[in-house]
Amino acid sequence: MKAFNAIAVAVLKGFIRDRASVFFAIIFPLMFLVLFGGIFNNTEQSPIETKTIGDISLVDNLPKPAREAFDDSFDVTDEVDERERDAAIEEVRKGDLDLVLEQRGDTLVAHYTKTDQVKSATIQGILQAFVDGTNVAVTGEPPKFTFEGEGVEDDSLQMIDFVTPGLLGWAIAMSAAFGAAATLNGWRQSKLLRRIQLSPVPAHTVVGARIVATILIALVQTAIFLGIGTAGFGLTLTGSWWMSVPLVMCGTLCFMAIGLLSGAVAKTTEGAVNMANFLVLPMAFLSGSFFPLDGAPGWLQGLSKALPLRHLNDGMLDVMVRGEGPGAALLPMLILLAFATVLTAIAARLFRWETI
Amino acid sequence: MNAIEVTDLALAYGELKAVDGVSFEVGEGEFFGILGPNGAGKTTTLEMIEGLRKPDSGTVTLLGSSPWPRNQALLPRVGVQLQASAFFERLTAREQIHTFAAMYGVARARGDEWLERVGLTEKAAVRAEKLSGGQAQRLAIACALVHDPEVVFLDEPTAALDPQARRNLWDLLSGLNDDGRTVILTTHYMDEAEILCDRVAIMDRGRILELGSPAELVRGLDAPVRISITNADLTMQEAAAISGVDEAAEEAGDLVLTTRQPSEVLTFLANGKLLDGLRVRAATLEDVFLDVTGREYRA
Numbered sequence: 001m002k003a004f005n006a007i008a009v010a011v012l013k014g015f016i017r018d019r020a021s022v023f024f025a026i027i028f029p030l031m032f033l034v035l036f037g038g039i040f041n042n043t044e045q046s047p048i049e050t051k052t053i054g055d056i057s058l059v060d061n062l063p064k065p066a067r068e069a070f071d072d073s074f075d076v077t078d079e080v081d082e083r084e085r086d087a088a089i090e091e092v093r094k095g096d097l098d099l100v101l102e103q104r105g106d107t108l109v110a111h112y113t114k115t116d117q118v119k120s121a122t123i124q125g126i127l128q129a130f131v132d133g134t135n136v137a138v139t140g141e142p143p144k145f146t147f148e149g150e151g152v153e154d155d156s157l158q159m160i161d162f163v164t165p166g167l168l169g170w171a172i173a174m175s176a177a178f179g180a181a182a183t184l185n186g187w188r189q190s191k192l193l194r195r196i197q198l199s200p201v202p203a204h205t206v207v208g209a210r211i212v213a214t215i216l217i218a219l220v221q222t223a224i225f226l227g228i229g230t231a232g233f234g235l236t237l238t239g240s241w242w243m244s245v246p247l248v249m250c251g252t253l254c255f256m257a258i259g260l261l262s263g264a265v266a267k268t269t270e271g272a273v274n275m276a277n278f279l280v281l282p283m284a285f286l287s288g289s290f291f292p293l294d295g296a297p298g299w300l301q302g303l304s305k306a307l308p309l310r311h312l313n314d315g316m317l318d319v320m321v322r323g324e325g326p327g328a329a330l331l332p333m334l335i336l337l338a339f340a341t342v343l344t345a346i347a348a349r350l351f352r353w354e355t356i
Numbered sequence: 357m358n359a360i361e362v363t364d365l366a367l368a369y370g371e372l373k374a375v376d377g378v379s380f381e382v383g384e385g386e387f388f389g390i391l392g393p394n395g396a397g398k399t400t401t402l403e404m405i406e407g408l409r410k411p412d413s414g415t416v417t418l419l420g421s422s423p424w425p426r427n428q429a430l431l432p433r434v435g436v437q438l439q440a441s442a443f444f445e446r447l448t449a450r451e452q453i454h455t456f457a458a459m460y461g462v463a464r465a466r467g468d469e470w471l472e473r474v475g476l477t478e479k480a481a482v483r484a485e486k487l488s489g490g491q492a493q494r495l496a497i498a499c500a501l502v503h504d505p506e507v508v509f510l511d512e513p514t515a516a517l518d519p520q521a522r523r524n525l526w527d528l529l530s531g532l533n534d535d536g537r538t539v540i541l542t543t544h545y546m547d548e549a550e551i552l553c554d555r556v557a558i559m560d561r562g563r564i565l566e567l568g569s570p571a572e573l574v575r576g577l578d579a580p581v582r583i584s585i586t587n588a589d590l591t592m593q594e595a596a597a598i599s600g601v602d603e604a605a606e607e608a609g610d611l612v613l614t615t616r617q618p619s620e621v622l623t624f625l626a627n628g629k630l631l632d633g634l635r636v637r638a639a640t641l642e643d644v645f646l647d648v649t650g651r652e653y654r655a
């Protein structure tokens with residue numbers, strides 16, 4: 001136990017003190033999370049910047065709830081008079097302003113840009129609704145039909161919900177594969193592997209300590225990702241997200257095996273890390289770590305099913321954000337363990353003590 | 357009982373016979389050296405005794421049992437320092453030796469003691485990568501000895517060190533077998549083998565060419581002694597005529613006399629007050645080495 005702890009601690013210290021490893025395992029994937037989560041996640045409509053010309057009695061006389069709804073949708077930045085009408089419309093033309101609103105007699109006239117189709121449709125729809133509402137109100141009759149909206153939870157996820165599990169999968173794949181590749185080759189080159197072989201520590205203790213260290217790193221990555229995703233970018237975790245913990249462990253084993261394979265084949269530490277990168281980065285693209293594969297052609301979907309990262313990503317999506325039960329992670333876990341077993345066996349066959 | 361017994365050991369890498377029928381014994385508490393040029397098969401021999409490699413033929417007995425396959429009962433009794441600096445990445449000197457102490461199940465304090473003994477206490481907080489060549493070798497030796505092994509293998513501990521660092525390390529190495537420990541060292545420096553080792557095996561091309569104490573080997577060579585003096589008065593003929601002198605020559609302004617009866621010649625020179633600039637050079641292990649391995653240059 002003493003030897004196990006000592007080796008695990010030695011490996012962890014070696015990792016934490018290696019700035020490049022920490023950067024690629026944690027900071028680099030987090031940069032993508034911030035990029036995807038922070039920039040592309042901005043689906044909320046910005047308020048419609050509006051200038052009004054003269055008095056608009058129709059809006060001013062709206063009943064209180066309707067008036068509040070109006071203020072929510074339209075951000076009236078300025079109330080100008082008739083003389084500045086052309087200047088205001090010119091601002092819309094240039095894109096500096098979304099809407100110029102005026103009332104000619106009983107007609108509400110809106111000048112808006114058509115460039116932003118979503119915005120122009122919103123403007124038209126909302127204004128039409130206000131006019132219709134006012135028309136009903138002035139008849140004094142109670143409205144015959146009413147509308148009630150009931151939102152349905154659909155399958156489409158927020159950007160952040162989609163990218164967090166995928167990027168986390170990629171981050172874990174990278175650090176596990178690079179770590180194992182670099183350790184195997186570095187220890188072989190420095191003869192530390194031989195040195196350990198000549199100590200009374202059994203092989204399974206060394207391997208176990210290395211695995212535990214890598215799993216700890218992966219769990220820290222998971223905690224950081226979920227923490228920043230939830231706190232900073234509105235990631236909403238669903239019921240059995242805790243199943244991501246065993247899933248992450250299986251993923252770590254699988255990608256350590258890929259790292260071992262790279263380490264066994266390559267002759268130098270740099271070569272081993274490059275080979276691991278060569279395997280993991282394309283796999284990340286093909287496994288939907290960066291963008292959904294829904295639009296990809298069938299053959300690509302099929303190919304991606306042959307990649308372990310795809311199963312890690314799918315499993316994480318299912319339990320972390322899609323609200324699937326804990327059982328959804330079981331098949332991916334089995335697949336990952338199967339990959340780990342086969343790849344480790346191949347790596348063991350290809351491994352040579354001597355690099356020359 | 358012998359600490360190590362090696363009989364007819366052989367190992368080939370494809371066509372190359374790296375070790376070709378090597379036999380020797382190392383007694384308990386002995387400081388044994390394997391001396392030879394690069395590629396002589398020293399490291400391969402050592403690796404077979406350590407149990408890292410399976411010999412093609414021949415037997416190895418280390419502390420009474422076979423080191424191959426990996427012998428878990430034997431390993432705690434053996435210490436090794438390998439040619440390369442086999443350390444955990446980015447750990448300090450103290451963390452390295454503490455890790456090795458834990459691997460052998462001994463207290464950390466023992467690691468600190470060994471750091472002190474090899475003179476690295478001040479460098480304890482320095483990462484192994486940042487240590488100088490000599491300091492790294494000291495750390496590797498400390499890590500090899502942290503569990504107080506009965507036998508310790510040192511594979512070229514002074515290779516690539518500057519002369520100061522080498523001599524500095526000799527002081528440390530010469531004390532290693534004081535408490536009955538058996539030490540086996542490989543080196544390609546004759547002076548090192550001559551100073552440190554009780555017995556030396558001279559190895560080349562996978563075979564042991566000579567085996568014995570440095571003094572025995574030198575004596576066995578029966579090499580002449582070279583006496584050189586500042587030449588003042590003697591002519592070459594006079595010098596050659598001195599009783600006991602085999603040959604007289606002039607080298608860089610000095611008179612050089614080659615003899616197998618140095619006392620006779622030296623007495624003659626002393627009587628004639630001819631000892632100015634006297635230098636006497638007896639044969640060394642280097643001469644033995646060159647005699648048995650040949651003088652042609654091999655890269």
